[in-house]
Amino acid sequence: MTLIEHLAEFATHTRYAELPPRVVEECKRDILDSIGCALAAPGQPKADMGIECAIRIGGNDGPATIIGTGQRSSIFGAAFANGELISTLDADSVLLPGHVSPYVLPGAFAVAEVARRSGKELIEAVAVSHEMSYRFGAAMSQNRDYKDGKAATAPVLGYSSTVFGATASAARLKRLTADQVANAFGIAAAITPVNAHRASLNHAPPATIKYLMAGALTQSALTAAEMGELGHRGDLQMLDDAEFGYPRFIGTVRWEPKALTEGLGVEWRFPDFQMYKPYPHCRVMHAPLDILIGLVHEHDLRPDEIEGITAYGEGWAYVLPSFMFREIRHVQDAQFCFAHGLALAAHRIVPGPKWQDPKNVFDPSVMKLMDKVKLEIHPTYFDEIAKHPSSRPSRVEIRARGQTFRGERLFPKGTPSSDPESFLTTEALAHKFRTFVDGLMPAAAAEEVIDAVLHLEQVDDFSTLMRKLVNQPKKRRS
Incomplete structure (x- = not known):
């Protein structure tokens, strides 16, 4: 054959x-x-x-x-x-x-x-x-x-x-x-x-x-x-x-x-090898986002306190114009601008559609913090990749209050890996679903869809599920 x-x-x-x-x-x-x-x-x-x-x-x-x-x-x-x-x-x-x-x-x-x-x-x-x-x-x-x-x-x-x-x-x-x-x-x-x-x-x-x-x-x-x-x-x-x-x-x-x-x-x-994305942003940045969000919450850091952010990450990506640009003209640009993604995440906006809401994308505070972000290749990136091909070695340093807060991560959330904490459970995916559709469909309707999909083998006619996938017109974004 x-x-x-x-x-x-x-x-x-x-x-x-x-x-x-x-x-x-x-x-x-x-x-x-x-x-x-x-x-x-x-x-x-x-x-x-x-x-x-x-x-x-x-x-x-x-x-x-x-x-x-x-x-x-x-x-x-x-x-x-x-x-x-x-x-x-x-x-x-x-x-x-x-x-x-x-x-x-x-x-x-x-x-x-x-x-x-x-x-x-x-x-x-x-x-x-x-x-x-x-x-x-x-x-x-x-x-x-x-x-x-x-x-x-x-x-x-x-x-x-x-x-x-x-x-x-x-x-x-x-x-x-x-x-x-x-x-x-x-x-x-x-x-x-x-x-x-x-x-x-x-x-x-x-x-x-x-x-x-x-x-x-x-x-x-x-x-x-x-x-x-x-x-x-x-x-x-x-x-x-x-x-x-x-x-x-x-x-x-x-x-x-x-x-x-x-x-x-x-x-x-x-x-x-299937990975899931907790954040509506290029997967390359998910490990730095994990670290930054953790540091911001752990130390209760406010955006106006942050003097600078340095992210160390993927060697192949941190040199490419599609990720390094900083002139945000369109809400979709926020998905690929690494500096903007870190600045927006530092404002504790719940990951989901709100990350591409024009009010948040073009928020003067976000844009100001974006200018304080530096991006560097992780010093041991290529060594780690040789040992763990699915890894994304990353480090983030946040300078605030006269101190430097640091974090390091080898695997981002959503990645099947040797680190069990990186796996996104089915319940975590259901939570992501609820977050993404919040305000767009009634909670009871969202639960009905989740249950139907997670028991899809019991569905006799897939058309019955597809016809449940309707947002409330009055809630739909304009």
Whole structure:
């Protein structure tokens, strides 16, 4: 078999009864977290533009739900909107190749809702999409690649390979045959969005489409699944041909196809690497944010007392314009400006949508404190990464009251690691969900959604859950 045919067999034949309990649990945790991020997004500029574009694509009287809005569109329209909604706050989970959920879940949600699939079938599709996405990320160039003790950031990077996981989840829920799925993968390879993330890292301020427009990738994946179903023939050799095929034109320097298929269907690798974000800010800064927030609360530090903040962190990131810029023009800039994130966190604002409320983003006190932030590479960063590849060694020093308050952390909250305190429990994810939707839906409705997702295997018709995902119009942000 070609690599594509091998992946198609995996995508088609995986069964819920064969999934390890941890895989099932991780799928449900990520679905809950992603829905919470989407519900909290309407009212944000990126989200509202995504919703409007979705209506233009798929109309406003279709069978699929646009999360949080009460509006309905076509499968294509709802998937576009929901991808944009999940990614709006930059609070969605992290998994190789970087982010996965905004790309692979929206199409699955829309197809499962319209086809009235069960919760078990959705879990099967999500497990397949996440495992495939992780394995593509492991096979290709990554943001945090290192060579000879130094950062070796490749010239072309991105999350476009999630198109395979996104196609798999939609095709599986459409109940396509293995041959149809293989052809859908071949088509998906040929229409993958470009890998533009490396350019975004070097430009400031960041574009509001971010590293990859989620809505656009959902369209490619759904198109591939539809064309596979209709009988179009894809190029099944795309992944086997390193000279002219997918590895070459997607721009990866590293290509290790063994990572795609070794132990596939027997070894489930993604749960060990899926990370969750307590803060709506670039994951690179989560360890420094953990430290700073802890110091501020422990010592009851007020923003006007702080004379300076120095954060020591990731060697590959602390030199890139997309993170080092300080001219905040748009609320979304707050997601990627490291200095601003630390200044805002020092004001004890509850992590969630409030971090991108214009009143907080452009607060004169926050902007003033941002100018007192210094960013340095952690002195032992590369040594620690060599020992613990998933670590993010960080240190924060806060100068206030004539003293220096210090903290150090190896793993941020939300990371599976050797430190049990870094793991974000399911109850912690439920708390994050409640915080994100606070004031947007009644508490009882939020609890109903949490319970339904955490018992998704008992849901007979996924459409009943999707139709619960509506914010109160009078509470929706303007």
